[in-house]
Structures are given as structure tokens and as C-alpha cells.
Amino acid sequence: MSNADWATKDFYKVLGVSKDATTEEIKKAYRKLARANHPDSNPDDTAKHEVFKKVAEAYDVVGDPAKRKQYDDVRAAPTGFGGGFGGGGGAGGGFDISDLLRDRAGGGGGFGDMFGDIFGGGGGRRQSRPRPAKGQDVESTATISFTDAIDGVTISLRLSSDAACATCSGTGGKPGTKPRICTECEGAGYVTGSVGGAFSMNETCPVCHGRQLVYDEACPTCHGSGRGTSARTIQARIPAGVKDGQRIRVRGKGGSGENGGPAGDLFVTVKVSGHRLFGRKDDNLTLDVPVSFDELALGAEIKVPTLGGAPVTLRLPAGTPNGRTFRVRGKGARKADGSYGDLLATVEVQVPVSLDEAAREAVQAYRAATAGRPLRANLFEES
Structure with missing residues (x-):
């Protein structure tokens, strides 16, 4: 949903709460309306189906603190500029808000740039920095002696794991080229898909893979994936008393994260050799x-x-x-x-x-x- 839609819809009214309602009051109102209008409870009442969709849409925005703030900012924007936002080109000198947003999405100057902070970049969704992502978890196996299992031991492990591409530093673009906002998700990093008709959920954008930006020329090494393979040797401490077949977690020793995200973890399955006595x-x-x-x-x-x-x-x-x-x-x-x-x-x-x-x-x-x-x-x- 674009911010232009937000500007014309009163989600608080849909939920029957005031603009100053608390998060708990909003949640309570949503649950009451959702139960009363759920398609499973009203299989033949199409009117209630539509009400349920509107209630779910409203709660998806004002039920999320970040989206609610963005929505409130959009609703608080000036309603007139040189005659107000209205139908295109009327006598009052009005213009269509969608033209304003298209101007911003197209990268032009003027009103789009002026209201960029209110409506966000990328065609109506607030553009943010690419979200940090945790690195890949890595699995490994180590065989140690019976005595080392009892006393504990530090071992060296040679690991190959997923990592940011060394050529493009994880961007997925050809070095030297500039990115642009992904048009598929409008810079959000995710798209909204329908689940079971009345329900919807966010999924990682299939075009930008959550990076929010795309390049016209892909990195020649990773072919746009932004990922590569890292081989390294690490030291891992196996605690005293470890049992045969036990899985040890070593935090932060997995694959490197993206966009400043934390590294993944290393999971070592320990095999213990038998003892003579x-x-x-x-x-x-x-x-x-x-x-x-x-x-x-x-x-x-x-x-x-x-x-x-x-x-x-x-x-x-x-x-x-x-x-x-x-x-x-x-x-x-x-x-x-x-x-x-x-x-x-x-x-x-x-x-x-x-x-x-x-x-x-x-x-x-x-x-x-x-x-x-x-x-x-x-x-x-x-x-």
C-alpha cells in the first residue's frame, strides 16, 4: 500500500478507536472486529468479508509502531499547497497527490523532493537503510580423544561458509555502478502476498532479495547474489565433560552478516574416540x-x-x-x-x-x- 492510499484512509475510524489510542486498545478493538467478521465464522456474508479485510488492513498499519508513526506523518501533511491537493488542474490550482508521489518516485526535483521526508522515497514507501541480516549458521564435525572430552580442549577447524562477495562487498552490483530503488518492492525490501484470501503477510522481495536496491549491471563474480564463499581456520573451545554426539554452539563463528548484521553461529558435532581402559x-x-x-x-x-x-x-x-x-x-x-x-x-x-x-x-x-x-x-x- 502506498502513502497516497494512507492519506485517504482513516484506519482509526475503521477500528473504532481514537488517534490517541494505546497499542493495547488498538489490539483489543482489532480482535473484537476480527472475531465478529472473520470469513470462517461468516462463510456466506460477503459484506463481513469486506469489513474483515479493511480491519486487517488497518491493524497492519496502526498496529505496528513504525508504520503507525509513518501513517500519522502522512495524515498530518498539509492538505493544500497552492490551492490544495485535489483533482488535477482545477480552478483552484490544485493537483493530484499521486502526481506528487510519481514525481518523487521518478527521481525528479520539485515537489517530490520537497515532500520526500514525509512520503518517503521509492514511490510511496518510506525508504530506509538496507536492513541488517544475520550471517549463515555453519555446521562442522570434530573427532577428539576420550581424555580431551573429559578435560576439555581447544581445536582448530577449517571452515567454508557463506560470506559477502569479495568483488562487490555484498551489494550484488558491478563495482563502479550505482544502485537504484527496487521497483518491485518500492524500496521496502519486502512485498505483501495474500495467504488464504483474507490474510496477507510480508515476504522478502524476490527481485532485490531484501536489499531494497538493485543494480542494472550485476557483479560478474556473484552474478548479483551478493554472496560468496569464505574459507578460514578458527579456534573452537570444546568444554570439559562433552559427550559423544553432543552438539556444541560457538556464537559468532559462522558466516558473516549483511549490512552490519551479526555473524552466524558455528555448531560443532563432537565425536569422541574410545579409550583402552x-x-x-x-x-x-x-x-x-x-x-x-x-x-x-x-x-x-x-x-x-x-x-x-x-x-x-x-x-x-x-x-x-x-x-x-x-x-x-x-x-x-x-x-x-x-x-x-x-x-x-x-x-x-x-x-x-x-x-x-x-x-x-x-x-x-x-x-x-x-x-x-x-x-x-x-x-x-x-x-
């Missing part, structure tokens, strides 16, 4: 500890390793069952709150593959001593 369960480390039968039967003190630290001593009580897990506090992975998980050490009896004569005699003596204690009797008891 240790495993992981949530924030705890796991360790299988080989032990002998006599150590479990008679009890023992054994030393077990920790990841990156000094060994610790486990005290096995006499009669410890095979597969029992002992917990060593604070020797696991680092948690998000800075504390540490535990080391879970599970004892596993190792059966020797072969025995020398003395060992064989000792085992046979043990068998004889425990022969009266059948271990599997309960397997054959009826329930």
Missing part, C-alpha cells in the same frame, strides 16, 4: 578391574588407575561377589555445574588358562574341601 555412563567413568578368586574370597586391597590422576586403592571385603561395582567419588567426568562424577570400578574374576602343578594341587584341595556344599541344588527344586 575407561568407558562412560552419563557423568561417571567406568572401569572393569580384573581380580583373582582368592582376592574376592579372602579379601584384598588393590590399586586401580584413574583418568589423568594418581591410582586409588580399593578395599575388597572377604566374600566379595564377582561383578560387584565399587564407587570412587569425584573421579569421573566434569559436570555442567563444575562438580565431577564418579569412577565406577567393577571387579571381574579372571580364570587362568593354564595352571602349574602347585596351583593345580591347591585348586584340587579346595575342591575336595568344599565338595559337601553343592552350589546348584536350588536349580532342581520344584517351585
Whole structure:
């Protein structure tokens, strides 16, 4: 909608509110009218369909603070100049406001330039600087060692990402040429499309791609897209305690933004290599500890390793069952709150593959001593 349309329409009257109405009062009035006249509720009432369209059009302007200010500026403009705005060339010396706006849109001088600040450039829409746009987010994968995942590590990543074209600096135009206001969106950077008949929404202009300006000669490198590819090496910190498959966000390390917009983010999916001894369960480390039968039967003190630290001593009580897990506090992975998980050490009896004569005699003596204690009797008891 052009500012010429704004000058002839009273959106406050359409919504039934005063010009000084608050944002909340405008929203409340719009919702009430929209419910009463919505096409879904009144499928056969074309009159209410038209009312709904007018209400939606009015709220789209005065419901948006920036558009409302622009609309109020247009409505407050002088209503007469050398006889007033009126039909073209009347006795009163009037002229059509659309001629004034066309004069401005065509880049001429005179009245168009004089009222440019009120009606905006580009044929009726207020021209603004190209809007900042956030840069592209970048995805990458990094494989780190088990120890680095527990302790944290800084890695180097070679990235290729979307960036402003180096030839045209992101404008999309051939260097040395001058831009002009996009006629498709009239310098707004967006166009309004219909959604479901009665609804409308703003979409990025397909001609200028939101830049608001176009060039008659496209950049020979990017062919008018304004975008190119940037290859660079960055340093990324992988925090301590990261898990296999976890996705880490590194802010501001993605593609560069447009028109002063912020850079995108880098998302690194971490792959963690396995360890020869240790495993992981949530924030705890796991360790299988080989032990002998006599150590479990008679009890023992054994030393077990920790990841990156000094060994610790486990005290096995006499009669410890095979597969029992002992917990060593604070020797696991680092948690998000800075504390540490535990080391879970599970004892596993190792059966020797072969025995020398003395060992064989000792085992046979043990068998004889425990022969009266059948271990599997309960397997054959009826329930």
C-alpha cells in the first residue's frame, strides 16, 4: 500500500478507536472486529468479508509502531499547497497527490523532493537503510580423544561458509555502478502476498532479495547474489565433560552478516574416540578391574588407575561377589555445574588358562574341601 492510499484512509475510524489510542486498545478493538467478521465464522456474508479485510488492513498499519508513526506523518501533511491537493488542474490550482508521489518516485526535483521526508522515497514507501541480516549458521564435525572430552580442549577447524562477495562487498552490483530503488518492492525490501484470501503477510522481495536496491549491471563474480564463499581456520573451545554426539554452539563463528548484521553461529558435532581402559555412563567413568578368586574370597586391597590422576586403592571385603561395582567419588567426568562424577570400578574374576602343578594341587584341595556344599541344588527344586 502506498502513502497516497494512507492519506485517504482513516484506519482509526475503521477500528473504532481514537488517534490517541494505546497499542493495547488498538489490539483489543482489532480482535473484537476480527472475531465478529472473520470469513470462517461468516462463510456466506460477503459484506463481513469486506469489513474483515479493511480491519486487517488497518491493524497492519496502526498496529505496528513504525508504520503507525509513518501513517500519522502522512495524515498530518498539509492538505493544500497552492490551492490544495485535489483533482488535477482545477480552478483552484490544485493537483493530484499521486502526481506528487510519481514525481518523487521518478527521481525528479520539485515537489517530490520537497515532500520526500514525509512520503518517503521509492514511490510511496518510506525508504530506509538496507536492513541488517544475520550471517549463515555453519555446521562442522570434530573427532577428539576420550581424555580431551573429559578435560576439555581447544581445536582448530577449517571452515567454508557463506560470506559477502569479495568483488562487490555484498551489494550484488558491478563495482563502479550505482544502485537504484527496487521497483518491485518500492524500496521496502519486502512485498505483501495474500495467504488464504483474507490474510496477507510480508515476504522478502524476490527481485532485490531484501536489499531494497538493485543494480542494472550485476557483479560478474556473484552474478548479483551478493554472496560468496569464505574459507578460514578458527579456534573452537570444546568444554570439559562433552559427550559423544553432543552438539556444541560457538556464537559468532559462522558466516558473516549483511549490512552490519551479526555473524552466524558455528555448531560443532563432537565425536569422541574410545579409550583402552575407561568407558562412560552419563557423568561417571567406568572401569572393569580384573581380580583373582582368592582376592574376592579372602579379601584384598588393590590399586586401580584413574583418568589423568594418581591410582586409588580399593578395599575388597572377604566374600566379595564377582561383578560387584565399587564407587570412587569425584573421579569421573566434569559436570555442567563444575562438580565431577564418579569412577565406577567393577571387579571381574579372571580364570587362568593354564595352571602349574602347585596351583593345580591347591585348586584340587579346595575342591575336595568344599565338595559337601553343592552350589546348584536350588536349580532342581520344584517351585
